[in-house]
Structures are given as C-alpha cells and as structure tokens.
Amino acid sequence: MGFETLFSAVVELFVGGSILYLLAGVMLGLCFGVIPGLGGTTALALLIPVTYGMDSLDAMYLAGGVMGATSFGGSITAILLNTPGTAPNAATCFDGYPLAQQGKAGLAIGASAAASALGGLIGLFTLLAFIPIAKQVVLTFGPAEFFLLTILGLAAIAVSVRGKLLRGLIAGGVGLIFAFVGSDLISGDIRFTADVDYLWDGIPLVPTLTGMFAIGQMMELALKGGSVAKEGVGSAALTKISGVGAGVWSVFVNWPTLLRGSVIGTVIGAIPGLGGTVASFLAYSSTVQTDRDPDSFGKGNIKGVIAPESANNAKDGGALIPTVAFGIPGSAETALFLAILVLHGMDPGPSILLYNEREIYGLIVALTASAVGASLIGLMLSRWLLLITRIDVGFIVPVVVAISLTGVYVLDGRMADVLLTVVMGLLGYLMIRFDYPRLTLVIALVLGETAERSFHQVQMISDGQALNFMLARPVSVLLLIAIVVTFLLPIGRKALTTRRNRAVSQP
Amino acid sequence: MTRYLKLSAVAVAALAAGPAWAEFPNDDNITFVIPYGPGGGFDTIVRTYAPALEEALGATVVPENIPGASGTRGGQAVYRANPDGYTIGIFNIPGLTVSEATERDIGFPLGEITWIANLAEEQYAIAVKTDSPIQSVADLCATGQPIKLSDTGVDSTSSITAVISFDILDCPIVNVTGYGGSNDTMIAVMRGEVDATLKPIGSLAKYVESGDLRYIFTLTDSTAIEGVESAADIGHPELAKFTINRVVGGPPNMPADVVTALSDALKVATESAPVQEWASGTGTSLSYLPADATTAKMGDLSTFYAQYKGLLAPK
Numbered sequence: 001m002g003f004e005t006l007f008s009a010v011v012e013l014f015v016g017g018s019i020l021y022l023l024a025g026v027m028l029g030l031c032f033g034v035i036p037g038l039g040g041t042t043a044l045a046l047l048i049p050v051t052y053g054m055d056s057l058d059a060m061y062l063a064g065g066v067m068g069a070t071s072f073g074g075s076i077t078a079i080l081l082n083t084p085g086t087a088p089n090a091a092t093c094f095d096g097y098p099l100a101q102q103g104k105a106g107l108a109i110g111a112s113a114a115a116s117a118l119g120g121l122i123g124l125f126t127l128l129a130f131i132p133i134a135k136q137v138v139l140t141f142g143p144a145e146f147f148l149l150t151i152l153g154l155a156a157i158a159v160s161v162r163g164k165l166l167r168g169l170i171a172g173g174v175g176l177i178f179a180f181v182g183s184d185l186i187s188g189d190i191r192f193t194a195d196v197d198y199l200w201d202g203i204p205l206v207p208t209l210t211g212m213f214a215i216g217q218m219m220e221l222a223l224k225g226g227s228v229a230k231e232g233v234g235s236a237a238l239t240k241i242s243g244v245g246a247g248v249w250s251v252f253v254n255w256p257t258l259l260r261g262s263v264i265g266t267v268i269g270a271i272p273g274l275g276g277t278v279a280s281f282l283a284y285s286s287t288v289q290t291d292r293d294p295d296s297f298g299k300g301n302i303k304g305v306i307a308p309e310s311a312n313n314a315k316d317g318g319a320l321i322p323t324v325a326f327g328i329p330g331s332a333e334t335a336l337f338l339a340i341l342v343l344h345g346m347d348p349g350p351s352i353l354l355y356n357e358r359e360i361y362g363l364i365v366a367l368t369a370s371a372v373g374a375s376l377i378g379l380m381l382s383r384w385l386l387l388i389t390r391i392d393v394g395f396i397v398p399v400v401v402a403i404s405l406t407g408v409y410v411l412d413g414r415m416a417d418v419l420l421t422v423v424m425g426l427l428g429y430l431m432i433r434f435d436y437p438r439l440t441l442v443i444a445l446v447l448g449e450t451a452e453r454s455f456h457q458v459q460m461i462s463d464g465q466a467l468n469f470m471l472a473r474p475v476s477v478l479l480l481i482a483i484v485v486t487f488l489l490p491i492g493r494k495a496l497t498t499r500r501n502r503a504v505s506q507p
Numbered sequence: 508m509t510r511y512l513k514l515s516a517v518a519v520a521a522l523a524a525g526p527a528w529a530e531f532p533n534d535d536n537i538t539f540v541i542p543y544g545p546g547g548g549f550d551t552i553v554r555t556y557a558p559a560l561e562e563a564l565g566a567t568v569v570p571e572n573i574p575g576a577s578g579t580r581g582g583q584a585v586y587r588a589n590p591d592g593y594t595i596g597i598f599n600i601p602g603l604t605v606s607e608a609t610e611r612d613i614g615f616p617l618g619e620i621t622w623i624a625n626l627a628e629e630q631y632a633i634a635v636k637t638d639s640p641i642q643s644v645a646d647l648c649a650t651g652q653p654i655k656l657s658d659t660g661v662d663s664t665s666s667i668t669a670v671i672s673f674d675i676l677d678c679p680i681v682n683v684t685g686y687g688g689s690n691d692t693m694i695a696v697m698r699g700e701v702d703a704t705l706k707p708i709g710s711l712a713k714y715v716e717s718g719d720l721r722y723i724f725t726l727t728d729s730t731a732i733e734g735v736e737s738a739a740d741i742g743h744p745e746l747a748k749f750t751i752n753r754v755v756g757g758p759p760n761m762p763a764d765v766v767t768a769l770s771d772a773l774k775v776a777t778e779s780a781p782v783q784e785w786a787s788g789t790g791t792s793l794s795y796l797p798a799d800a801t802t803a804k805m806g807d808l809s810t811f812y813a814q815y816k817g818l819l820a821p822k
Binding site for chain 1: 544550551554555573574575579580655660661681683684685686687688690694695697698700701713714719784785788789
C-alpha cells in the first residue's frame with residue numbers, strides 16, 4: 001500500500017502552497033453546492049479546461065476540494081429552503097426543512113456538517129481498507145447485481161412513502177416512464193421523443209431535479225408568502241441563533257445512524273450509475289424503516305438529516321473503489337476526475353495505482369481535508385445563513401429562480417434545458433399541491449435507465465435464463481433476499497402493531 | 508430603434524468588408540468545435556492540439572464543447588458556420604459515416620463538409636481473458652454457440668466493426684451492449700460474462716499490460732503485435748479497413764487557401780513535442796493526412812460502409 005505516497009501527498013498539500021488550490025476548491029464547491037441547479041459535476045466540468053495548465057497534483061487538490069464540499073453546501077439550501085442544492089441532498093429536505101420551520105435550523109445544519117465530515121472520513125477509510133482487494137470487489141458486481149440493486153432501490157421507494165403508497169407508486173411510475181425516453185441503450189432505437197432531437201439522449205437529471213425541487217418549491221413559497229420559519233415559532237429562540245453545537249453532538253449520539261448512512265453511501269457509491277441521490281435516499285429510507293418510531297420522520301427527526309448527509313459524503317470514497325481498481329469511474333464526479341488525468345497526458349486504466357499513485361492519493365487527501373474543511377467553514381457561516389429562514393420569501397424567490405435557471409443553462413449552454421426546468425417546475429408545484437412525493441419520481445428516473453440496461457444485459461449473458469443465472473451468484477442471492485425483506489418489513493410491522501393494539505384493547 | 512438599425516448596418520458592412528483587408532487567420536479567434544462534453548477522447552485531443560495549433564497559426568484557438576445527440580449537434584454547428592476558417596470542428600468518424608449509410612438523420616450532409624486533416628487513426632484487436640483456453644479467432648468461432656462480445660452501444664464504432672467483421676468471418680455473435688464505457692466492456696470479459704471483446708488496440712493495451720487480458724487477433728493487414736494473428740494471416744486483409752479516426756473538418760465551400768493554411772498548421776502541430784509526448788503517454792496513434800488525402804479517405808469510408816447497409820440498418 002502506498003502509505004509513503006499518502007504521507008507525501010499530505011506534506012505537499014501543506015508545504016507547497018497547494019492548500020490554496022484546495023481552499024479555492026472548497027469555496028467553489030460550497031457555492032456550487034448551495035446554488036440549486038449547480039452541483040459538483042457542473043463545477044468540475046467547468047474547471048476541467050482551467051486545470052490544463054496546472055500541475056496534475058494541484059488539479060487534484062482543486063477537484064478534491066470541490067467534490068468534498070458540494071454535498072454539505074447543498075444541504076444548507078435543502079434545510080433552509082426545502083430546495084436541495086445538489087441532487088443527493090433531496091433526501092435531507094424531508095426532516096431538515098421541518099426543523100427549519102420549527103426554528104431549529106441550527107440543529108439541522110450542525111448535524112449536517114458533522115455527518116458530512118464524519119461520513120466522508122468513514123467512506124475514505126473504507127476506500128483505503130479496500131484498495132488491496134478493490135479488483136475482486138469490482139469483479140463481483142456484474143449486470144445481475146446492478147439490476148438487483150436498482151430493484152432494491154425501487155422496492156425501497158415503494159415502501160418508503162408511508163400512508164401514501166398509491167401516490168408514491170404513481171410518482172415512481174411517471175419517473176420510470178421519463179427514464180425510458182430517448183435512445184434505447186441496447187438496441188439504439190429512439191423511443192418516445194416526439195421527434196424532438198433534444199430528447200435523443202433522454203430526459204436529463206439536473207434540469208428535472210432543479211425544476212422539481214428549486215422551481216416547484218419557489219412557486220409554493222411565493223404563493224404562500226411570509227418567511228420559512230413560521231411566525232411566532234420560537235421567535236425568542238431565533239433571536240439568539242443557536243443549536244449548532246447540539247446538532248454536531250447529535251451525530252455522535254446517533255452513531256448507529258451515522259454508521260449505517262456511511263456504509264450505504266460507500267457501497268452505493270461504488271456502483272457506477274447509481275450515485276449520491278440513490279445513496280442518500282436509501283440511507284434515509286433504511287433509517288426510517290428500522291427505527292422504533294418511524295412516524296416521527298418527516299416531521300423534524302434529526303436522524304433524518306444525519307443518514308442522508310453521511311451517505312452522500314461517504315459515496316465519494318466508494319466511488320473511488322472502481323477507479324483505483326480499473327481506472328473506471330464510480331460516479332459522474334470521478335468520471336470528470338479521470339478526465340482531468342487524461343487531459344494531463346495520463347491514461348487511466350487497470351494500472352492506475354501503479355502509474356498515477358501520486359494523483360490518486362492526492363485526491364484522497366484533498367477529499368478528506370475538504371470534507372472536514374467545508375463543514376468547519378459552513379459552521380462558521382451558519383449564524384448568518386440561518387437568517388435566510390427569516391427573510392420574507394418575496395426576496396428569496398426571484399434570486400433562487402434566476403440563479404437556478406442560469407445554473408442549468410451554464411452546464412451545456414442549451415436553452416432547451418431551461419425550458420425543461422420550467423416545465424418540471426410546474427409539474428413539481430402540482431405535485432406539492434396534490435401531495436405526490438417528488439423524490440420518488442426523481443429516484444425512479446435515475447434507477448430506470450440502469451435497471452433497463454442491466455436487465456437486457458443479464459438476458460443476453462444468460463441466454464434468456466436470467467433467474468437461474470442470478471441464483472448461481474452469491475451476491476445476487478443476498479440482494480434478492482434484501483428485496484424480499486424490504487417488502488415484508490412494513491407488512492410485518494403493521495401486523496405486529498395490529499396485534500399489539502388488539503392485545504391492548506382486549507383485556 | 509433607428510440607432511440599432513444603424514448599428515447593425517455598420518456591423519453588416521464591417522463583416523462584408525472583412526475579408527477585403529484582413530488575411531486569415533488574423534482578424535478573429537478560431538473556434539474549434541468538440542461535439543462531446545469535456546473530458547472525453549474528442550475533447551482531449553482538441554485541447555492537446557489547441558496550444559500547438561495556436562503557435563503554428565499565430566492565432567487564438569478556442570475549443571468549444573457542443574455536446575448532444577451522439578455528436579451530431581456539434582457537427583451541425585460547424586456545418587452551419589461561415590466557411591471562413593474561423594469555425595472548424597472534430598468529427599465522429601466513422602460513427603457519422605455509418606449513420607449516413609444507414610439513412611439515419613444526422614441533420615446535415617456529411618459529404619458537403621470541407622475536410623481539413625486526419626489527425627489520428629486507431630486499429631482494432633480482439634482480446635480474451637488471460638486464462639481463457641481460446642487462442643485464436645478459429646477457436647473462438649468453434650465453440651459451437653454464438654460468441655458473446657461486449658460493447659457500449661449498438662451504434663458505437665467498435666460494435667459496428669464487430670458486427671460486420673464477424674459476418675465476413677461467417678461466425679455468429681451476440682453483441683452484449685449497454686456497458687458504460689470501453690473500460691467496462693473489458694471488465695465484462697474479466698468477469699467472464701462475455702467471451703471476448705473487440706476494441707481499439709490502444710484501449711486493450713492497458714489491460715493486456717496489467718495481465719488481465721490477452722490479444723488473440725488484430726484487424727490489421729500485417730502483423731501488428733508479435734505473435735498475434737492478423738487479418739492478413741487468415742486471408743481477410745479487408746478487415747484492416749475498420750479504423751477509428753479523429754478528423755478535422757469545416758463548413759462546406761471553404762476557400763482553398765484557408766484549408767491549406769489550417770491543414771499545414773495541423774501538420775506542424777502533430778509534429779510538435781507536446782502533442783507527440785501526449786500521444787506516446789496515452790497510446791494514441793497519430794496519423795496525419797492532409798486535406799486531399801482526408802477527403803479521399805472519407806469518400807472511401809462512405810462507399811465501404813454503404814455495402815453493409817443491410818447489416819447495420821436498425822431492425
């Protein structure tokens with residue numbers, strides 16, 4: 001293992017003035033994270049040409065700074081405005097925003113900062129531990145396992161929407177329909193595009209998510225008026241903004257939640273095509289499902305902030321597992337990181353750890369420093385950030401709408417993306433009004449493509465004997481069991497409560 | 508309003524008069540269109556060439572990513588630009604050639620593009636898992652069932668090459684497509700879910716070097732790798748026609764002197780130290796062709812792929 005390389009990367013960071021690149025990355029990552037529509041991938045894509053003239057290690061520090069900081073930045077907007085700053089923060093809204101409405105935004109931000117930093121560290125330590133066996137790990141997950149993981153994700157969606165099962169299923173179904181627009185990845189056929197060539201590459205995630213959450217939420221806020229933190233709710237407490245310390249502490253108290261979130265984040269992060277949105281959602285829903293009091297979620301349970309936030313930082317460590325093994329990306333961000341290496345005349349492949357050890361460990365060090373640094377900076381700024389919840393929404397709405405639409409336009413310079421964002425915004429607003437879960441739709445959109453593609457692949461690989469093929473693979477069998485358990489758990493719990501209620505009422 | 512009219516009249520006059528006093532390439536920046544997003548193979552080669560091209564031309568070269576619709580959107584942007592040499596682009600060849608052969612609408616006639624230069628050309632090879640008992644294409648075709656290959660998409664160049672060349676060899680295949688990138692297709696071979704994969708030699712090299720894969724065949728008209736059978740060895744030298752190219756072109760009807768200036772500058776850039784260094788580091792085979800040779804090659808490729816129209820047409 002490359003401990004010397006790791007050590008020298010740490011030394012170089014602090015000695016050579018490279019820390020300035022890292023700081024620049026962190027600040028940029030926080031800003032891109034906070035702004036809905038802009039995320040880590042946008043920031044990195046915009047930075048790629050800039051890194052051309054830099055030393056490759058400095059480019060890594062810059063990229064690592066951005067990657068480590070965006071998800072915490074995004075949680076700030078999620079908590080304060082119910083608008084995830086980046087896709088993976090969507091799950092943080094569920095409990096983060098209710099806390100903000102109750103005047104406890106400080107608690108939520110503190111918890112998010114600590115969970116992000118610790119989740120990031122756990123993910124990276126897991127990565128370091130896995131480096132020696134990374135190749136075997138990657139070779140264990142084939143199309144069969146990818147398919148079952150997407151089904152597990154869809155199963156988790158289906159059972160996660162408590163009391164709104166039908167609405168959840170409808171939203172998920174619409175998400176799947178959206179996922180199938182564009183060219184079929186296997187046959188190359190163009191489907192459901194209504195002769196619009198913009199749709200050839202499918203319905204893109206970022207405009208959909210920004211529309212659904214940022215624009216939809218701003219419509220809701222604008223029509224409601226007032227400010228985010230409800231008038232009168234703890235207004236005395238609000239004048240002296242506090243709770244940040246308690247939020248940080250809550251992460252240590254709820255360490256099983258932190259650990260579960262981080263493990264789920266690392267595992268899902270390692271699966272190409274799933275990414276942070278699915279990781280944080282699964283972390284959230286599994287925390288709800290296994291909690292003794294699942295009904296307290298969605299109303300401001302701090303564990304509902306800790307789980308997704310630890311997962312979406314831990315996923316960066318996981319996403320590097322396929323990278324160190326074979327030089328393949330585990331996430332959109334690592335794909336751009338590999339692109340930076342290519343631009344510097346390197347050729348990432350299975351020998352990446354042999355030839356690019358310096359860059360890989362540089363990135364790991366940068367990610368570690370960034371996860372902690374972003375949280376510290378965030379905590380320092382939190383006093384002022386919290387004031388956002390008390391500003392009249394009349395000032396917030398135009399700013400957020402303008403910035404998010406610009407953000408969507410910046411990525412590819414396509415007006416059609418902006419149009420799609422507005423359309424999705426209307427749909428998002430209608431979903432808020434009629435109480436349909438928006439995240440369910442988005443997750444189904446993410447999972448649909450991988451599910452369809454890997455199912456087709458399994459069919460071809462197994463000569464049409466998909467089920468037999470899966471049953472012969474141990475990891476597939478484990479995943480099949482997990483899917484069955486996910487479906488049975490809520491039913492079992494319901495039966496248990498009914499019996500208990502009956503037992504209570506009978507004597 | 509009148510003010511704007513006057514302004515635009517002045518602008519039009521300036522544009523019309525432009526070529527009269529300025530000489531290419533001194534009165535504007537050169538936009539180099541990349542039809543894919545940042546970070547891919549097309550993006551990298553353009554960004555590597557850009558500084559060397561700037562030096563050779565004495566003008567600023569600005570790479571611009573116009574991604575979308577499988578590289579056709581960027582191609583359309585170049586097609587529609589003014590043919591003054593200030594907008595050029597890199598083209599997905601033979602991807603677009605095949606699209607045109609199969610009558611898929613790419614939004615512009617590929618034959619009208621002014622070809623400026625060919626920068627790089629890559630040939631293909633077939634590889635299996637290192638410990639596989641298969642030693643040659645003959646072994647591969649003799650397993651008694653269709654060979655499973657891995658690929659990214661059905662319209663990818665390597666997939667098209669696989670379909671046509673195994674048809675020429677009269678050897679049935681199942682091409683398992685949908686893998687995320689060419690690296691993933693090679694990992695699929697290592698996992699054992701497919702028998703082999705057909706990929707550019709440069710991409711396979713990394714995995715052969717790391718001991719994960721082994722070459723069994725090259726689609727070349729002479730021995731390309733010591734001890735590995737070539738297409739000529741089995742009596743099918745025509746398989747060497749399958750290549751992947753990085754070709755630079757511009758809008759239709761560009762003036763000949765501008766084409767020559769650009770094409771010469773690209774030659775100088777190809778020979779420059781930074782480009783050569785980058786190519787050897789990444790296993791890219793640079794293969795410069797001037798404008799007339801490139802145009803002839805593009806014509807050849809169109810005829811070549813047109814013969815296989817029936818095989819490639821969407822079912």
